[in-house]
Amino acid sequence: MARESERLLAEAWRVIPGGVNSPVRSWRAVGGSPAFIARGEGPYLFDVDGRRYVDFVGSWGPLILGHAHPAVVDAVYRQAKVGTSFGAPTTLEVELATLLVDALPAVEQVRLVSSGTEATMSALRVARAATGRDRILKFVGCYHGHVDALLVRAGSGALTLGVPDSPGVPACLADLTVLGAFNDVDGTRAAIRRHGAMLAAVIVEPVAGNMGVVPPVPGFLEMLREETMRVGALLIFDEVITGFRVGWTGAQGRFAINPDLTCLGKIIGGGMPLAAFGGRRDLMSLLAPTGPVYQAGTLSGNPVSVAAGLAALRALRADADTYFRLDHLGQLAERELREALVDARLPGTVNRVGSMLTMFLGVERVTNYAEATGSDTARFATFFRRMLDEGIYLPPSQFEAMFVSLAHTEEHIRLLGAAARKALNVTEP
Ligand code: PMP
Numbered sequence: 001m002a003r004e005s006e007r008l009l010a011e012a013w014r015v016i017p018g019g020v021n022s023p024v025r026s027w028r029a030v031g032g033s034p035a036f037i038a039r040g041e042g043p044y045l046f047d048v049d050g051r052r053y054v055d056f057v058g059s060w061g062p063l064i065l066g067h068a069h070p071a072v073v074d075a076v077y078r079q080a081k082v083g084t085s086f087g088a089p090t091t092l093e094v095e096l097a098t099l100l101v102d103a104l105p106a107v108e109q110v111r112l113v114s115s116g117t118e119a120t121m122s123a124l125r126v127a128r129a130a131t132g133r134d135r136i137l138k139f140v141g142c143y144h145g146h147v148d149a150l151l152v153r154a155g156s157g158a159l160t161l162g163v164p165d166s167p168g169v170p171a172c173l174a175d176l177t178v179l180g181a182f183n184d185v186d187g188t189r190a191a192i193r194r195h196g197a198m199l200a201a202v203i204v205e206p207v208a209g210n211m212g213v214v215p216p217v218p219g220f221l222e223m224l225r226e227e228t229m230r231v232g233a234l235l236i237f238d239e240v241i242t243g244f245r246v247g248w249t250g251a252q253g254r255f256a257i258n259p260d261l262t263c264l265g266k267i268i269g270g271g272m273p274l275a276a277f278g279g280r281r282d283l284m285s286l287l288a289p290t291g292p293v294y295q296a297g298t299l300s301g302n303p304v305s306v307a308a309g310l311a312a313l314r315a316l317r318a319d320a321d322t323y324f325r326l327d328h329l330g331q332l333a334e335r336e337l338r339e340a341l342v343d344a345r346l347p348g349t350v351n352r353v354g355s356m357l358t359m360f361l362g363v364e365r366v367t368n369y370a371e372a373t374g375s376d377t378a379r380f381a382t383f384f385r386r387m388l389d390e391g392i393y394l395p396p397s398q399f400e401a402m403f404v405s406l407a408h409t410e411e412h413i414r415l416l417g418a419a420a421r422k423a424l425n426v427t428e429p
Contacts, residue, residue: 004048005036029397030381035388040067042407045393053393054412058403060395061209061241061266064326064355065315066407072270075311079304086303093301096310100268100276103313104243104250106258110278111287112301116240116265117145119277120203122295123261124149127201127234129293130283135195137202137233139182141369141399143210144203144238144263152177154210182208183217183368189227196231201261203236206251209401210241211372212358213351221257228260234283240265240275241401244316246354247323254353270312272305322406326355329404329413333357336417344424346379355404359420372399383423390419 012019020026020034027034035047043066045055058064065072079092093112100110113119124147128134138144140153148169178195180188182204192202202224208214228235237259242251244267252259260283265275278284286293299305316322334352337359341348348361360366361383362376380398387394392415394402404413 006033008036008048009033024395024397024400027396029377030384032385032388034396035393042066042068043405043409043412051391053388053391054408054415055393056402056404056416057393057395058405059271061245061356061401061403062269062271063407064245064267064403064405065270065312066405067271069270069312069315069407071311071315072308075270075307076272076304079307084302084304085299087298090301090303090306092303092306092310096268096301096306096313099310099313100264100278103248104239104252104262104264104278106237106252106260106280107262107278108281109284110264110276111284111295112274112276112306113295113297114273114275114299114302114305115145116238116263116275117147118297119240119263119265119275120144120150120236120238121147123236123263123277123279124201124203125295126261126277126279126283126286126293127236129286129291131200131233133198133200133233134176135178135198136176136200137178137180137188137191137195139180139188139204139208139369141182141211141214141372142203142205142208142238144205145240148173149177150203153179181368181370182211182214183220185217185220185223188220189223192224192227192231192233196233199228199231199233201234201236202228203238205238205241206255206257207242207246207353207356209356210399211369212360212366212375212399213353213356213401214366214368214372215351215353216255217367221255225257225259234260236261236263238263241356242353243267244313245356245403248317267312267316268309269305270308270310272302272308273299274302274305274309316406323354325406326404329408329410330355330357332410332413333402333404333416336413337420340417340420340424343421346424356401357404358398358401360398383420386423386426387419390422392416392419 038048045053143154144150239250243264247254261279334350360375361379
């Protein structure tokens with residue numbers, strides 16, 4: 001079983017730390033040896049041992065159209081033929097920037113970068129320069145990439161692996177990061193007021209995705225908007241996951257809150273390395289060359305990535321039903337998973353916003369980080385491995401989001417449900 005994947009992992013261990021280029025890919029949280037992937041097609045992944053899985057990871061969010069979508073592949077191919085990088089402006093960048101500015105209510109100008117980490121790092125720099133303040137407030141369990149100041153009580157791999165504070169992050173930088181509790185309206189209000197005069201920004205995943213999916217409680221994002229304005233700090237929405245996922249207008253449109261700055265990634269690159277940060281024109285014009293805040297990138301706005309992103313976003317926009325369909329499939333997935341829990345008489349719950357969802361095992365509700373981390377990770381690990389045996393590829397951690405794509409059909413969602421019933425109903429190992 002999985003012989004070629006295991007052989008490759010051993011080989012990888014020799015030359016790559018832990019054999020992987022991003023920690024969560026190691027399956028450390030669920031045990032076992034990660035499947036090495038040979039190819040993807042629509043809703044399916046195929047590993048090097050010839051096994052096929054229905055994929056609910058979608059490369060951790062970007063693949064809202066599924067794998068190897070023809071329009072995206074064609075755009076990549078056509079651009080690659082005429083050049084892969086110029087280090088000079090191109091028409092495509094203007095087209096993508098225009099599309100982003102038109103779609104997102106709070107984005108007047110945008111700059112393209114290559115990863116979500118770069119986007120949040122740069123947004124913080126703009127916020128600090130604009131306010132002349134150093135402190136930032138982030139929420140425990142929210143992950144914003146591996147930026148020094150943001151790798152403090154972070155979610156995603158950092159949460160999964162129990163490395164909340166990484167060695168190598170200078171204490172003096174971590175000291176500038178104030179922590180809040182996601183969805184704690186009163187506590188966060190008090191923290192913003194307490195640090196007010198020194199606070200450059202509050203950064204938040206408007207729908208938390210990196211402690212598993214946790215939607216904002218009514219009033220939470222509104223409070224952040226009000227209180228940051230009151231103390232003169234900026235509000236940064238990290239929409240790297242939620243941008244074009246929870247709707248064409250992102251979380252900012254869905255919840256009708258205008259942040260000062262927005263970080264984007266994943267979907268906007270169509271599966272290629274591409275991210276962005278943007279927001280109010282007066283803030284973005286602080287960036288060089290118009291302003292003094294330095295930020296740059298050899299491959300920023302890379303034409304192949306931009307072509308892929310544009311193709312993906314245009315495909316999403318082409319169909320007026322896109323987000324209705326995604327929500328419908330997400331709803332079906334939620335129902336199937338809930339029914340599987342009931343069938344198995346297991347405590348658990350499913351959180352969902354549109355096509356992003358998490359089934360938490362062992363807890364009745366999850367509205368914040370404390371409740372999320374109360375879930376039964378050992379049971380999740382067993383569940384993950386059994387789902388894999390059933391041909392369903394889930395995120396290899398309790399604290400991640402599953403993503404439904406437009407390549408999934410109701411039939412794939414029913415397969416998910418049937419597999420979950422089987423995987424949960426088996427008596428404990
Ligand atoms: N912000 C959020 C909300 C994320 O989920 C991620 C990555 N999963 C990042 C930022 C960092 O993006 P990247 O991995 O492209 O650096």
